[in-house]
Amino acid sequence: MxxxxxxxxxxxxxxxxxxxxxxxxxxxxxxxxxxxxxxxxxxxxxxxxxxxxxxxxxxxxxxxGISFIFGSVWDVQKSTFGILPAIWGTLYSALMALLIGGFFGITVAIFLTQDFLPPRLSMVFRTVIEMLAAIPSVVFGLWGIFVVIPAIRPLANWLHETLGWLPFFGTSLSGPGLLPAALVLAIMVLPTVAAISQDALQLVPFRTKEAAYGMGTTRWEAILKVMLPTAAGGIFSALVLGFGRALGETMALAMLIGNSNQISLSLFAPANTLASLLASSFPEAGAIERQALMYAALVLLAITLAVNMFGTFMLALTTRRISGKS
Amino acid sequence: MRSGLLTAGTWLVALIASVPLISVLYMLIVQGGGRLSAELFTELPPAGFEMGGGFGNAILGTVVMVAIASAISIPIGILAAAYLSDVDPDSKLAQWTRFLAKVLTGFPSILAGVFVYAVVVLAMGRYSALAGGIALAVLMLPTIILTAEEAMKMVPRKMKDAAIGMGCTRSQVIWQIVLPTGLPGILTGVILAVARVAGESAPLLFTALFSNYWLNSLGEPTASLSILIYNFSSMPFENQIELAWAASLVLVLIVLVFNILSRLIGRPKI
CATH class of the missing domain: 1.20.5 (Single alpha-helices involved in coiled-coils or other helix-helix interfaces)
Known part of the structure; x- marks a missing residue:
């Protein structure tokens, strides 16, 4: 041939x-x-x-200049732009969301990985949590307006009346505000934290767990003293990445936080975030305001990039350490 | 005793965590289900004082923009994944690409809108379906790259080596061995990415804007389901709020169907 x-x-x-x-x-x-x-x-x-x-x-x-970051007035007529209230609102709402969503997310991860459920049921429940991540932000926003705000308003106003001297309850909840926004944000952070924490817990070698049981620990001693500390790095990364997600979340917040440029400790006061400032002001902005909004976008970009890079880096580091590859 | 409390607490937390999904689905069915009818898909959005109407143009707009995004991001994403998994997995470029793709998955979607506004909308001088599609493509890319790379890495080394031993070039190995074998995993990633961006609204706010009319060309403002929900949610008119719920139901159904589809395709076959 x-x-x-x-x-x-x-x-x-x-x-x-x-x-x-x-x-x-x-x-x-x-x-x-x-x-x-x-x-x-x-x-x-x-x-x-x-x-x-x-x-x-x-x-x-x-x-x-730098007064953009520390200024708290956003006045298009006078061309004065400051984003301190938006930065404050971004950090405050993201931290609140992380506190709630992180707690629930990590607990769900423990629930799903430490033999609380038979494998088949565990699959079903995992799907429920993952579906939560699939619901579009704007649908959560709509749900927040018509379900969350009416549901928490009586409790919020009762707290304001009885404990109003505490700065956290300093105002009444008239509608949109920080708490409803943070609650919905927490729901959106939960799946992220749960998924990454589950991976971290599953990375803990089976032998480590066996060894703990072999020494006579109860299930909870094994979880709290062996599993969680071993997976701590991964869980920490889960929280960092969840925080990053919360910082950049836009639509639900734009619909729920009230878009009010003020700095307040009160959970019930309307506030603003960088992302929702962009969403609400950008479409109708003139040339000068648009440049200022680009500056705000740059600040948001810098913050989220830094947080995400840190989280991704941490995750890679701890995954490598636990799985034993140097 | 303490152990029992902790276990009960964990169960409680897990149950509470599933309440939001159930509540959202319940509201969608109750509030949106009542409005489901053929005219939703064929008519245009109503003005505030009008009755009836639908969001046919928004569904079309969403489909068109997701299609544009897919046409851009799927080829680039799969090629980049092939590079990461088989062409040169350990190079500096591969490490950077992988890291930046991971960082981009956490990229706030509104910044994709800001970026595309600056690059496309300012250049074209107007809002358009094209700009919306490009903004969505930016968000699809990292998901596709990372999932496709995983899928391609799962293809056994031995199969690739055998093909190379038979005289295949590297690209033939990828085309004829890696892509067909890894296809279910790659499709899973693609469908997940589509499901994710179909519900996105922030990147469309000031790239595609919105339109009350049918789509005529890719170069003009375009309606989408998500922006319709956003716009109508703050309206004082009952009819428009009902439509926002109905649109949410349709959007969530689309997203969930895609999610389930990706699970069925990606399920490991033994």
Whole structure:
């Protein structure tokens, strides 16, 4: 059989095994270059995002400087822009959400990984939690307006009347406010924390658990003194990534937090976040305000990138340590 | 005793954690289910004082923009995943790509809108379906890359080695061995990414904006289900709020169907 025949018929039976022909090598080169550039595209995309938002924000940075971050007035008429209330609201709502969602998320992770349920039921429940992550933010917002706010208003106003001297209950809840926003945010953070914490708990070697039981611990001693400390790094990363998610969440917050530029400790007062400031002001903004909003976007980008990079890095580090690869 | 309390507490927390999903689904069915009818899918959104109406243009807009996003992000995502898993898994570029893709999964979706506004909307001079689709593509990419890479890595080393031993080039190995074998996993990722962006609204707010009319071209403002829900949720008119619930029901049904589909496809076969 001649070599011309072999390279011509890739599908003939005699030619199942043979060195690649010239066309095939050309195709291989092309494919490699395409794959290479696609990977490179991701790196360039992130760089381009940083660059573009930075450039757009530049005029506002020049005009407002650092007082943009520490100022608390957002007045388009006077061209005075300050985002301290939005930063405050972002951090306050995200921390509240993390407190609630983190507690529930970690408990659910323990519930799902430490043999509380038979495997089949555990699968069902895991699906319920994962479905929670699939509900669009805007639907949570709608639900929050018509279910959460009416549901918590009586309790909130009772707290305000009886414990109003505490700064946390300093105002009454008239409608949108920090607490309903943080509650809905907590529900949205829960699946993230639960999923990553489950992975962390499942990474703990079976032998470690067996050893704990072998020493005569009860189930809860094993969970609290062996499992949780061993998985602590992963769970911490879960909280960091959940926090990152909460910082950037937009729609539900824009619908529930009240979009009011004030700094208040009260859980029932309307507030604002960076993301919902963007969502509510950007579409109707004029040129000058738009530059200021780009500056706000840059601040949000910097905060979330830092938190997410930290979380991703932590997760990689602890996963590597627990699974024993150096 | 203490152990029993802790166990009871854990059960309680787990039960409370499932309340929101049940409540959301219940509200969607009760509030949105009553409005379900054919005219929802064929008519245009009503003005405040009008009765009836639907959101046919918003469904079409969502489908078109998700299609644009898929057309951009699926090829790039799978090619990048092939690079990460088989072309050059340990290179500096691969490590950076992987890390940045993970970081991008936590990227606030509204910033994708801000970015695309600056790059596409300002350049074109108007809001458009194209800009909306591109913003969604930015959000789809990382999910597709990371899940496709996982799926491709699961293909046994031996199969790849055998193919190389038979004289396959690397691209042939990927086309004829890795992609077909890893297809269920790759599809899972793609469908999950589609489900995620179909419900996104923040990136569309100032890229696609909204429109009360049918889509005529990709270069003009375009309606979407999620923005319709957002706009109508703050309206004082009963009719529009009912439509917001009905639109939520349709949107959640779409998203859940895609989610279940991805589970069925991705379920490990033994």
């Amino acid at each position: 001649s070599s011309a025949e072999i390279s011509a018929g890739a599908s003939t039976e005699a030619a199942i095994s043979r060195p690649p022909g010239r066309n095939e090598r050309l195709a291989d080169r092309t494919f490699s270059i395409l794959a290479h550039s696609s990977a490179l595209a991701i790196v360039l995309l992130v760089a381009y995002i940083l660059w573009e938002i930075g450039i757009q924000a530049l005029p506002a940075i020049a005009d407002n």
